[in-house]
Amino acid sequence: MESITASLKEPVVSFALLLAVILLVPPIFERLRLPGLVGLLAAGVLLGSSGLNLLNNKSETMTLLSDIGKIYLMFVAGLEIDLAQFRKTRNRSLAFGSTTFLVPLITGTLVGRLVGGFDWNASILIGSLLASHTLLAYPIVQRLGVVNDEAVTVTIGATIFTDIGALLVLAICVGVNKGNFSATSLAVLLISLTIYSLAILFGFDWLGKEFFRRTKGDQGNQFLFVLLAVFLASVGAQLVGVEKIVGAFLAGLAVNDVVGDGPVKEKVEFIGSVLFIPIFFVDMGLLLDLNSFVKTLSSFGLTLAIIGGLIGSKFVAAYIIKLIYNYNQQQLLTMWSLSLPQVAATLAATLVGYQQKILSEAVLNTVILMMLVTSILGPLITARAAAQLTPDATTIADAIDPLDPPVESKKTGDFTVVVPVSNPQTERYLMEMATLLARHESGRIVPLAIAQAHARMDDPEMDKAVRRSQMLLDRAQDLSRELGVEASPQLRIEYDVAPAITHASREQDASMIVLGWGGRLGFRARLFGNVTDSVLWSAHCLVAVARLLDSPLKIRRILVPVENLSTSAIRPVRFAQILAQVNQAQVTLVHVCDPRTPQGKIAWTRSQLSLIVSQLSPDPPPTEVEIIPQDNVTQAILKASQGQDLVVLRSLRRRVGADGLAIGEVTTPLVKQLTCSVVLLGEPHGALSSVLATTRSPSPSSLS
Template sequence: MESISEVLEQPIVPFAILLVVILTVPMLFERWLRLPGLVGLLAAGVVLGPNGLKLLETESETMNLLSDIGLVYLMFVAGLEVDIEQFRKTKNRSIGFGTYTFLIPLIMGTIVGRTVGQFDWNASILIGSLFASHTLLAYPIISRLGVVGNEAVTVTIGATIFTDVGALLVLAVCVGIHAGDFTPTKLFTLLASLIVYSAVVLFGFDWAGKHFFRRSGNDQGNQFLFVLLALFLASLGAQLIGVEKIVGAFLAGLAVNDVLGEGPVKEKVLFVGSVLFIPIFFVDMGLLINIPAFIKTLSSVGLTLAIVAGLIGSKFLAALFAKLTYRYNWREMLTMWSLSLPQVAATLAATLVGYRALNPAGERLLTEGVLNSVLVLMLVTATLGPLITSRVAPGLSVPETEAIATNTTGLDGIPASPDQPFTVVVPVYNPETERNLMEMAALLARHEAGRIVPLAITTAHAHMDAPQLEGAFQQGEMLLERATGLAVELGVTAVPLLRLDDNVAQGISRASREQKASLIVMGWGRRTGLRARLFGNVIDSVLWSSHCPVAVTRLQGPPSQIRRILVPVENLTGQAIQPLRFAQILAEANQAQVTLLNVCNSRTTPAKIAWNQSQLSLLVSKWAPGSNNINVEIIKNDNVAQGILNASKSVDLIVLRSLRRRTAGGLEISDVTTQLVQQLNCSVVLLGEPQRTQTGVVLPRTSSVSMPRISI
């Protein structure tokens, strides 16, 4: 039997400690201290590291391996989160703003390094490259407000590719020079190798990924493994040509971006990184912080202040130049500035690489003072950037083409016609919930003079024998027979469909496309939590692949008895109109009343409330004409979830919009949806939006129902 000391020396012990930290510390910091979870991870590293309890060692094999994985995963996720489609739309202006927000901070950082830090040219230029990149930390705010379509926002998103790639290339050259014996010939060789390597990764991995995904079909496990293989092969390839592995990781993220799209495999890739590897990287960053040295760095405030002020000022100048060049207004300029301000993913990764880089004499490329100053920079900009964005972005305008005219269209924005009637697909599986689902579908179909397609999926696999298959068919036929009888009773046309498929979710999606469905109505599954996030469920997969809206319902009684409907919104934009349209159709079919609810904080003045109410009323009249059954209500409550819960006590149904929010670093930010779905006692409809297509105007992607999100 091993002694306690022998057990504690096992490599699994640090891993267990890390899991405890990741599970508890961010939650405590966010809920009790009101600080970002990342700050908690850094603090945990300090407490548990060599300068604290000495439970974790940055040089241990376990920490080295996990931290390196977290480092490359962070940059890989940064590449995945870059919106290639947005870049293509405004590539010329994105390159223009990217040039401004890369060169001006690069020059400013170099000046700071030379004058304040007294560093040599190589280290100073590397500090400048740290200024040049940025992390779109405030993107979830922009997405929630529905102003992603604004050109200034699109240009800033596209510029991320230019700045991050440029900063990583500068890093590669600076590290190579610092290693010594770096001649012009070797510089030329390195640049040529980088060009060839980048082409191989960007085009080769994209080609290989598309072929592999096409051949693997719905095997999400193998697709997930392919993505990880691409990440680590690209990282190793970068090291083979003499550059840092984070360059390869970022390029791999860009390469598989188009291949993954916005599907369940990408969700799993981001999930694994956000809950495990990336947090471990931030804990390891905390292990590197020497508290006495950190305090000494901050006490000689010159370098830290110069780095923070230089970054903020140079990013402001870059946004100002873009304003003058492209004639943006001040609000758009401030939004561009705030979006390009946060320094998290690429900046931290490059700083760590520079800190670890040693020349033949054992000298570091970046000093401990620079590392500590960059950590302060991260905390300041990660707080200031989103704060400014939340103040200035709500007033941004979007093109009129982004708006959705709802008076002549169905829920998916496609006009109904004799050749394409309003079609509601209802997957039937549970006899206990079948009647309420059919009744909900019937109310909507009757109002739109449409039809219902009750759908039963019979699953089959290669080794399934004939009696099993026959039994499954009989069960499906019984469900469809019952559904057809309910449709006759409810007075609506029903076209039952029995489908044989090896995957229930894909069967639903394929049948819906074949039937040109306008809406899918499904019951709320019970499989939630960690298992659903890792392996998914039927509703998750349908949401990801559906071409039309999906109404996930949890009904407490017959839909025909619904008389009061609540729709919470923050801003009534084109992205938030579908829940209102859904509620309006249901209300008109049921002679019900709709309340459009906005929750503001307790400090909002009566004049501001009156103005907001008038604006919402105008938008309702514009996007939902003839909506005499829609009331606009604004209430005060500092706790948004509690405000909605209070309002829901007097309604029969609440319609929520499903929306993912994720930072470019892959770390989720909190919202109120989970609180709501756990505490609501009335009926709930979570309206999942379809994927963006090239043929029609539809709304952004939805999140997994296992962890639903709402824009309010």
């Protein structure tokens, strides 16, 4: 028995238990329509001293992993800030950032002094906890296509100022708490922090660009460089005399432009979102004493004052900016709701304040409750308010007339579709799909077979793989003759399938890649890897992932869900139009909106979609536009798909929020439940090639 007890205290057991919690608990809570992070906190309470006492937050294992999670949390917060959006509205972002920082700071300080009875240092720190915000609802405004609305871009830019301001106040409060803090030491701290910040922001940015330029496609070393930058910045912050999370946040800002939206960013965020950041939330749960938490809630006064003060002060700050810049009511509510959630900087700073014994356990409990309330309330309000915003006319113009060069600028016959063939059972349908596209563009197809490489080229298995690949290419050649399209079969011998596809596509100057269905989605694909995902990351052109249940030649009814009027959301419409034109099929566009959307906005959206249909093609196929007011987007699209032969979806990448937890999307559950053929149309990051030929569109002014 003693040996079993001793074994359970081993660090590897604690780590295995943490992995089990991270894997199993969040999905259960999400099925209950609760945030996954709530499940992680609850698991921490259950496994901590208030429950089964299986995990100890003071153990070396938990301390190390939680510290890494805390650093990662703030790094991701800096990495997720859209600097391009910030640069568009820098001055107004500064105004809103200052307002939404100072008003809650003053409110929180007064609450700490008058309601909580804390000293000035603790009260100011409480105020700083209310001053920052986490863009938890950013995916909502992105899905609604209103990211370019000025109120949204101003709020995104303001995040930089609120987070930096909150971390600066934290650094000062921690310094004051350690004693021997004078005006001179404050001046030295501020000067040191300024020099350090400039060194991180400009030094790491320059180093990162140089390193990425020299290493080019070496994603492994680039990934290690980013990790090294994060932890070096954290160590540097401690040397300067401030908290590690300050350095982590600055490192995120510094490498923001360097990593862009590429695969290195995905890998960095993935490691944090599935491992370290969830462990941080579990550790927060371990800190919670259940009896004390219930007692804090029952006292009610401080809890109500802090949460009410946050909600009220954030609204006042947004209202002041509304008056200054003459924003409308929906923009006011959008700014308020976007700046309401308190997750990343707030939780990290709270933990530091609690560990430094500046903040009491009651404040820790209240902040966790505040996080839960605002992380639910903020996105709910955003979904309703942002749905009333009108997408900017320039966004619609870009959707119809992308800035990138259209395919039709190429000479006739230059349109090339690469079709990787590996499964004889799906080869014919993929070839037919590629044929339809190539025939419309007077182009050609390139059947591509990949034989898995071996260390010895005379290995019998190598011979077998080559023969099988050649057989697939012979079948593809026969199919191309039958379908009446020029084909140029290619055989490649490679160790990795995904690079072979993308390299061959680049060599052939492909306009499009048509991939067969990989069958793996969601968490498993992100954890174990997926050829489709890798091709999407590295391909230079558009990628169509097809799950075809019947011959594409028989498609007569095509459904295209359109979530907004952005360029990426509209391109599937053109894809569907081409399939419909060669098959004499009908296209149905469906847009699911909030049930509370005004009739005027619905009519406007319908007219814009009809306009886009007419502008994308000089002779568009028969097209219907359906606007469905419903909360459940997935169910609405599933119902609309009944009787359809094909559904064309955008292959959206799972976005990791600033809280480090993966945010679910509509695409994955849809694909799992659709009973007809599906095409996932995915654009690689930074792709500058247009998908299929479009007519030249009118000027932006004619679309407004």
